[in-house]
Amino acid sequence: MSAVVTDHEHEHHDHKPSGIKRWLYTTNHKDIGTMYLVFALIMFFIGGAMAMVIRAELFQPGMQFVEPNFFNQMTTVHGLIMVFGAVMPAFTGLANWMIPMMIGAPDMALPRMNNWSFWILPFAFLILLMSLFMPGGGPNFGWTFYAPLSTTYSGDSTALFVFSVHIMGISSIMGAINVIVTIFNLRAPGMTWMKMPLFVWTWLITAFLLIMVMPVLAGVVTMVLTDKYFGTSFFDAAGGGDPVLFQHIFWFFGHPEVYIMILPAFGIVSSIVPTFARKPLFGYASMVYATSSIALLSFLVWAHHMFTTGMPVAGALFFMYCTMLIAVPTGVKVFNWVATMWRGAMTFEVPMMFALAFIVLFTIGGFSGLMLAITPADFQYHDTYFVVAHFHYVLVTGAVFSIIAAAYYWLPKWTGHMYDEKLGQWHFWCSLISVNMLFFPMHFVGLAGMPRRIPDYALQFADFNAFISIGGFLFGASQLIFVAVLVKCARGGEKATAQVWEGAEGLEWEVPSPAPYHTFETPPVIK
Amino acid sequence: MSKTYEKYYVPAQSPWPIVGAVALFLIAFGAGNYVNEVTRQQPGYGGYMLAAGFVVLIFMLFGWFKNVIDESMSGLYSAQMDRSFRQGMSWFIVSEVMFFMAFFGALFYGRVIALDWLSGGSNNAMTFEILWPSFEAMWPLLKTPGGIETQAMPATGLPMINTAILLLSSVTLHFAHTGLEQNKRSQLKIMLLVTLLLGATFLGLQVYEYIHAYRDLGLTLASGFYGNTFFLLTGFHGMHVTLGAIILLFVFFRVLKGHFTPEKHFAFQAAAWYWHFVDVVWLCLYVFVYVI
Ligand code: HEM
Ligand SMILES: [Cu+2]
Numbered sequence: 081m082s083a084v085v086t087d088h089e090h091e092h093h094d095h096k097p098s099g100i101k102r103w104l105y106t107t108n109h110k111d112i113g114t115m116y117l118v119f120a121l122i123m124f125f126i127g128g129a130m131a132m133v134i135r136a137e138l139f140q141p142g143m144q145f146v147e148p149n150f151f152n153q154m155t156t157v158h159g160l161i162m163v164f165g166a167v168m169p170a171f172t173g174l175a176n177w178m179i180p181m182m183i184g185a186p187d188m189a190l191p192r193m194n195n196w197s198f199w200i201l202p203f204a205f206l207i208l209l210m211s212l213f214m215p216g217g218g219p220n221f222g223w224t225f226y227a228p229l230s231t232t233y234s235g236d237s238t239a240l241f242v243f244s245v246h247i248m249g250i251s252s253i254m255g256a257i258n259v260i261v262t263i264f265n266l267r268a269p270g271m272t273w274m275k276m277p278l279f280v281w282t283w284l285i286t287a288f289l290l291i292m293v294m295p296v297l298a299g300v301v302t303m304v305l306t307d308k309y310f311g312t313s314f315f316d317a318a319g320g321g322d323p324v325l326f327q328h329i330f331w332f333f334g335h336p337e338v339y340i341m342i343l344p345a346f347g348i349v350s351s352i353v354p355t356f357a358r359k360p361l362f363g364y365a366s367m368v369y370a371t372s373s374i375a376l377l378s379f380l381v382w383a384h385h386m387f388t389t390g391m392p393v394a395g396a397l398f399f400m401y402c403t404m405l406i407a408v409p410t411g412v413k414v415f416n417w418v419a420t421m422w423r424g425a426m427t428f429e430v431p432m433m434f435a436l437a438f439i440v441l442f443t444i445g446g447f448s449g450l451m452l453a454i455t456p457a458d459f460q461y462h463d464t465y466f467v468v469a470h471f472h473y474v475l476v477t478g479a480v481f482s483i484i485a486a487a488y489y490w491l492p493k494w495t496g497h498m499y500d501e502k503l504g505q506w507h508f509w510c511s512l513i514s515v516n517m518l519f520f521p522m523h524f525v526g527l528a529g530m531p532r533r534i535p536d537y538a539l540q541f542a543d544f545n546a547f548i549s550i551g552g553f554l555f556g557a558s559q560l561i562f563v564a565v566l567v568k569c570a571r572g573g574e575k576a577t578a579q580v581w582e583g584a585e586g587l588e589w590e591v592p593s594p595a596p597y598h599t600f601e602t603p604p605v606i607k
Numbered sequence: 608m609s610k611t612y613e614k615y616y617v618p619a620q621s622p623w624p625i626v627g628a629v630a631l632f633l634i635a636f637g638a639g640n641y642v643n644e645v646t647r648q649q650p651g652y653g654g655y656m657l658a659a660g661f662v663v664l665i666f667m668l669f670g671w672f673k674n675v676i677d678e679s680m681s682g683l684y685s686a687q688m689d690r691s692f693r694q695g696m697s698w699f700i701v702s703e704v705m706f707f708m709a710f711f712g713a714l715f716y717g718r719v720i721a722l723d724w725l726s727g728g729s730n731n732a733m734t735f736e737i738l739w740p741s742f743e744a745m746w747p748l749l750k751t752p753g754g755i756e757t758q759a760m761p762a763t764g765l766p767m768i769n770t771a772i773l774l775l776s777s778v779t780l781h782f783a784h785t786g787l788e789q790n791k792r793s794q795l796k797i798m799l800l801v802t803l804l805l806g807a808t809f810l811g812l813q814v815y816e817y818i819h820a821y822r823d824l825g826l827t828l829a830s831g832f833y834g835n836t837f838f839l840l841t842g843f844h845g846m847h848v849t850l851g852a853i854i855l856l857f858v859f860f861r862v863l864k865g866h867f868t869p870e871k872h873f874a875f876q877a878a879a880w881y882w883h884f885v886d887v888v889w890l891c892l893y894v895f896v897y898v899i
Contacts, residue, residue, distance in 0.1 A: 097620060105620035187617045189691040192671070196624035203632035207639065240639035247635050253702050261694045265687060266615070295702045299709025306839065309646045311829030314713060317738075318753030320832030322721040329709055392729055598617075 096597050104199075107191035108597065109176045112198050114494075116173025117487070119202060121563075123165035124480075126209070128556050130158040135552035137535050138545050151535035152220035153212060159223025163341070164248045165205050167475065170483045171344040172197075172255045175283050178490065179259060181588040181595060182277045184268025184604045189261040197254040204247035211237035211244075222533060224334065227315035227326035231307040242305045249294045256290035259283055268587075270606035274365065277586055281368050282347030285375045289336045289343075292379075297333040300326065324389050331382035339378045342474060343371060345442075345482030346413055349435045351586075352489050353417050356432035357424030358583035363416040370409035377406045387458045396455045403453040407446065414443055429581075430504035434485035437512055438478060445473030448523065463533075466526025472519045484511075484562065491569050492576035496594035499569040507565060510558035517551025616683045623671035630667055633660030672857075679873075680866070689873050696877040700884050703847070707888055710843065714836040714895060718746050721832070725752055751831035758824040760816070760837065762897035769812050770893050773848075776805035777886040780855075780879055790869050792862075799859050802882070806852040813845050840892050847885045854878045 096102060106112060133154045137144050146154070176194065180187055188194045212218035219241040221229035230238060263284050267276070276284075304326075306312040313319020315326045346367075354361045361367065383391060383399040417439050426432070448470040452458050461467060484507075491499050521544045526532075530541045537545065576593040587606070591599055637656025644651040678684065726744035727735035735742065739752035747759040760766065780802045786794030820826040820837075828838045858878045861867065867875050 101620070104625045105622050107618050107621060186615050190695055191617050192621045192624055193695075195621065196627050199625050199628035200631050203628055204635070207632070207636050210636075211639075236643050239642040240636070243635035243639045247631055250631070253699075257695050257698045257702075260698055261691050264694055265691050291698055291702045292705055295704075295706035296709045299706055299713075302839075303709075303713065305642070306828070306835070309642050311827075312835040312839070313751070313753075313829075313831060314717075314835055317721070317725060317734075318751060319755065319835070320721065320725065320748045320751045321717060321835070322724070325713060325716050325721065328716060329712065332712070390730065 105195070107187070107195055109180050109188045109191070109194065110494075110595065110597065112188075112194050113173045113176030113178075115198050116169045116176060116201075119198075120166050120170035120173060120483075121566075123161050123169070123205065125559070127158050127161035127166055128559065130154045130161070131552065132556055134158065135549040138537070139549040140546065141537050141539055141542050143536060146535070148535050149217055149220055152222075152533065153218045155533050156219045156222050156225075157208065157212065160208065160219075160245075161205065162475075163223060163337070164245075164252075165201070167341050167479050167483070168252060169201060171283075171286070171341070171479075172252075174279075174344065174348070174483070174486050174490075175255075175259050177494065178588060179262060179280055179283060180266070181591065181599050182280050182586060183263065183266065183271050184587050184600045184606065185262055185266035186598065186600055186603075188258050189266055190258050193254050194258050197251045197258065200247050201251045204244045204251065207240050207244040207247070211240040214240070224330060225301075225304065226330070227304060227307065227323050230304050231315055234308060238308055239305060242301045245301045246298055249298045252290050252294050256287035256294075259287040260291070263287075268600065268603040268606055274368070275606065277347075278350035278361065278364070278367055278371075279344070279347035282343040282350075282371050285371050286340050286343045289340050289375055289378065293333040293336045293340075296329060297337075300329040300333065303329070324386070324391075327386050327389060328382070331385045332379075334385065335382040336375075336378045338471075338474070339374060341479045342442075343375070345438070345479050346371065348482045348486045348489075349417060349438055350413075352431050352435040352485055353420050353439075355489075355581050355583045355585070356429065356435075357421045357426050359420055359424045360585075361416065362419035362422075363412070366412055367416055370412040373409045374406055377402060377409075381406060384453055384458070387455050388462045400453055400455045404450065407450055407453075410446055414439060414446075425583075427582075429488075430499070430501065430508055431485045431489035433505070433508045434481050434488065437508070438481045438485065441473055441477035441481070441516075445470055445475075445478055448473065461526065463531055464526040465522040465530045465532055468532050469519050469522035469526055472522070476519065477515055481511075487566070489581075490588075491566075492580045493588060493593050493595055495569050495573075496576055496592075497569050497573035498576050498580075499565050499573065503561060503565050503568070507558060507561040510561060511555060514551050514554035514558055518548055518555050519551075521548050521551075615685065616678065616688055618674070618678070621671070621674065623667050623674065626663060626670070627667040630660050630664035633657070633663060635660075676861070676866070676874075679871075684871075689871065692873045693876065696880060700880060703884065704888075707840075707843070707891075710836065710840050711891065711895065714840070717748075717832045717836065722746065722748070746833070748831050748833040753831075755829075755831050757826045757830040757834060759833070760820060760824065760826060760897065762893070765812060765816055765819075766893065766897050769809055769816075770889065772805050772809045772812070773886055773889050776802045776809070777883055779805065780882055784875070784879055787862075787867060787872055787875060788869050796859075796862055799855065799862060803852060803855055803859060806848060806855065806882075810845065810848055810852070813841065813848075837896055840896055844885065844888055844892055847881075847888070851878070851882045851885050854881060 097105070103111065103115060133146060134151065137146050137151055176188065179185070208218070214235070214237045216235035216237065218237050219225065219230075219234070221234055225241070263276075263280060303312070303314040307314050307316065314321045315323045317323070350361055350367060381399055381403045383395060384403045387396055387399075428436075448466065452461055452467065452470055488499060488504060491497075525541045525544045525548075528541070530537050578592050579589045580593060581589075587604060588595070590604070633656050637653050637658070637660050640651055640653030641657050642653070643649070644653050722744045723729065724731040725735065725739065725742055742752040743750070749759060750756050779798045783795050783798035783802060786792070786798055826834055826837065828834055855878050858875050861874065
C-alpha cells in the first residue's frame with residue numbers, strides 16, 4: 081500500500097488553491113460537496129420565496145395578488161426547484177462530503193466528472209428561472225407536466241423547460257455513477273459491504289435508482305418536446321397515442337424519484353440516532369435489506385398516482401397491494417430506529433431533535449400515503465390538498481428535516497467549530513411548530529375536498545387556509561435562523577474535537593475537525 | 608481488495624468541466640430558443656447559440672481527453688483507476704439502456720394498450736363509439752383515428768441488409784479486440800477500419816431509408832404513433848451509432864499512433880462496449896419496429 085498520488089505530492093498535503101479558480105476548477109470532493117450544499121440552500125430559498133407567493137395568494141379566498149397563470153407558474157417552478165434544485169443536490173452534496181470519508185477513500189472515483197456534474201446544475205436552473213421572464217411566462221403545467229397541459233396547452237417556454245430538465249438529468253446520472261463507482265471500487269481495505277455505514281448503503285441504492293429512472297425522465301420530456309413542436313402524437317389519441325401514456329412513463333420515473341429523495345434521509349437518521357442514543361444501530365442487516373426491497377418495490381407501484389385515470393380494476397388492485405407492501409420495509413426501519421433508542425443514554429442536541437422529529441412526522445406522512453394507496457379512497461383524495469399534505473410530510477419533515485439534521489450533525493466536522501446550540505434549538509422548535517401549522521391542516525381541507533393547484537377556493541376553507549398561510553410564513557422565517565447558525569459556525573465558535581459527539585463512531589470521526597483537504601491519502605485500516 | 612489499493616490518481620484541478628458546463632448551457636438555451644424559432648419561423652439567435660455550444664463542447668472534449676490520455680500514457684493510472692473507468696462506463700451504458708427503454712415502453716403501450724382501447728377494448732366502448740367509430744385497429748398503424756394515412760416500412764430489403772451490416776461490424780470489432788489482446792497490430796488496424804466503414808455504410812443507408820420514407824411512403828415523424836416510434840427509435844439509435852463511430856474513429860487514430868497495450872486499453876474497451884450496446888439496441892429495434 082502506498083500513498084495516493086496527487087499533483088501536489090511534494091507540497092504540504094493540505095494545500096488549497098485559492099481564489100475563484102479553486103471553485104471553478106476543483107476536483108476535490110469536499111469543495112464540490114460544499115458547492116452542492118450552498119447551491120441547494122440558495123435554491124431552497126428561491127423555491128421557498130415562490131411558496132410564500134402561493135401562500136400569500138391563498139391567505140384569503142378570491143383573487144388577491146397574482147394572476148392565475150402566474151400562480152400556476154409558481155406551483156410548477158416551486159416543485160421543480162425543491163425536488164431537483166434543493167433536495168437532490170443537498171443529498172448529493174452530503175454524499176460528496178461524507179462517502180469518501182466514511183469508506184476511507186482518497187476522493188470520489190471520477191473527480192473531474194464530479195466537478196462537471198455540479199457545475200451544469202446552476203446553468204440548468206438559470207435556464208429554468210430565465211424562462212419565467214419569457215413572453216407568456218414560464219412553465220405552468222405543474223412539476224408533473226402532464227400532457228396535454230405541457231403539449232397542446234403549454235407556452236413557448238416549454239422547450240427551455242425540456243432542455244433544462246435534460247441537464248438536471250445528466251447531472252444526476254453523472255453524480256450517481258460517481259457514487260456507485262466510489263463505493264464499489266474505493267473502499268479502504270477491510271471496509272466490507274456489511275461494515276459500510278448505512279448512509280453509504282442508502283446512497284448506493286439511491287444512485288442505482290437514479291441511473292435507472294433519470295433516463296426515463298429524459299425520454300418522457302423528449303416526447304413532450306416532439307409532441308409539442310414536431311407533430312408527434314405520443315400523448316394524443318387522435319394520432320394513436322394516449323395522454324395516459326404520459327402518466328405511465330412519468331410515474332415510472334416519478335415514484336422511484338420520491339424514494340431517491342427519502343433513502344439518503346433514512347441513512348442520515350440511521351447515523352444520527354445511534355450517536356445520540358449511544359447504542360449501535362438496532363438491526364443493521366435488516367436496514368440494508370429493507371432499503372433494497374423498498375428500492376425494488378418502488379419500480380412496481382407507479383400507477384398509484386393514476387388510480388383515477390380509469391385503469392382496469394386488475395391493474396388498480398395490483399398497484400394498490402404493491403404500494404401497501406412497501407409500508408412493510410418502511411415499518412421495519414421505523415421500528416429499528418425506535419429500538420435503537422430503547423434504553424439508550426439519550427441526549428437531545430439539535431441533530432437528534434431533527435432526527436426525532438423526522439421519525440414521528442415522516443411516519444405521519446407514511447400513514448397518509450397508506451390512505452392514498454387504497455384505491456377507492458384515493459378517488460376521493462386524489463388531486464386534493466390531502467395529497468399535498470402527504471407529500472409535504474414526507475418531503476419537508478422527512479427529506480428536508482433529515483438534510484438539516486445532517487447539516488447540524490456534520491457541521492463541526494466541516495468547519496471545525498461547534499454551531500450555536502441555543503440558536504439551533506430555536507431553529508428546531510420554530511420549524512417544528514410552524515411546519516405542523518403549515519401542513520397538518522392541509523389534511524382537513526383536503527379531505528373536505530379542496531383541490532390542489534388552484535389559486536382560489538370555496539369560502540368554507542377560508543379559516544384553515546389563513547392559518548396554513550401563517551404557518552407557512554413562520555416556517556419560511558424560521559429558516560433564516562438556520563442561515564444565521566450556518567454563518568456563525570462558518571466564521572468561528574467553540575473548537576470541535578475530532579470525535580465531536582460523545583457517541584459518534586465511524587471513520588469520519590477519526591480525522592481531525594475540520595477534516596483536512598485531502599483525507600485518506602493512505603487508506604486507513606478498518607478493524 | 609487490500610492488495611490493489613495503490614496510487615489512486617486524483618487530478619489537482621481541471622478547467623474542462625466548467626468549459627463543458629458552459630457548453631451545455633449554450634446548447635440547452637440555444638436549442639430551447641431555436642426550437643421555437645424554427646417551428647414558428649421567427650428570426651432569432653437560438654441556432655447560433657446552439658452551434659456555439661457544440662463548438663465549445665468539442666473543444667472541451669478535446670482538451671479533457673487530451674489530459675486523460677497524457678496522464679494515462681505517462682503511467683499515472685493504476686489498475687484500480689482503470690476499474691473506476693470501466694465501472695463508470697458500464698453504468699453509463701445502463702443509463703442509456705433505460706433511455707431506450709422509455710421509447711420501447713411507449714411502443715409497447717401504444718401497440719398493446721392504446722390501440723385496443725381506441726377500438727373499444729377494456730372499458731372504452733364509448734370512446735370508440737363517440738369519438739372515432741370508423742377507426743380500425745391495426746399495426747403498423749396506417750391510418751390514425753384522426754385520419755392521417757401512411758405506408759409501412761417493410762422489414763425485408765434495406766433494413767435487413769442494414770441489420771446484417773451492423774451485426775457484422777460487431778464481429779469485426781471483436782476481431783480487432785482480439786488482435787489488440789494478442790498484440791497483432793495489423794489485424795487490429797484492419798478490423799477497426801472495417802468496423803468503421805461498416806458503421807458509415809449503415810448510417811448512409813439509414814439516411815437513404817429516411818428519404819425513401821418521407822418521399823415515397825409518406826411515412827414522417829408526424830404520421831401518427833407508428834411514425835413517431837419509428838423515427839424516434841431509429842433516430843436516437845442513429846445518433847448513438849454516429850457517436851459510437853466518432854469514438855471509434857478517435858480510437859483508430861490512437862491505434863495508428865501506437866497507443867494501447869494488450870493489458871491496458873480502457874478507451875478501446877469502452878468504445879467497443881458502446882458499439883456492442885448500440886448493436887444490441889438495433890437488434891431489439893429491428894424485431895420490435897420492423898418485424899413484429
Ligand atoms: C408508505 C409509503 C408511501 C405510500 C404508501 C405513498 C402513497 C402515495 C400515493 C398513493 C400517492 C398518490 C396520491 C394521489 O395523487 O392521489 C402519493 C403521492 C405522492 N407521494 Fe407518496 N407514498 C409513500 C411515501 C412517499 C415518500 C417517502 C415520498 C417522498 C419522499 C412520497 C412522495 C409523494 C409525492 C411527491 C406525491 C405527489 C406527487 C404529485 O402528484 O405531485 N411518498 N403517495
Ligand atoms: Cu408514488
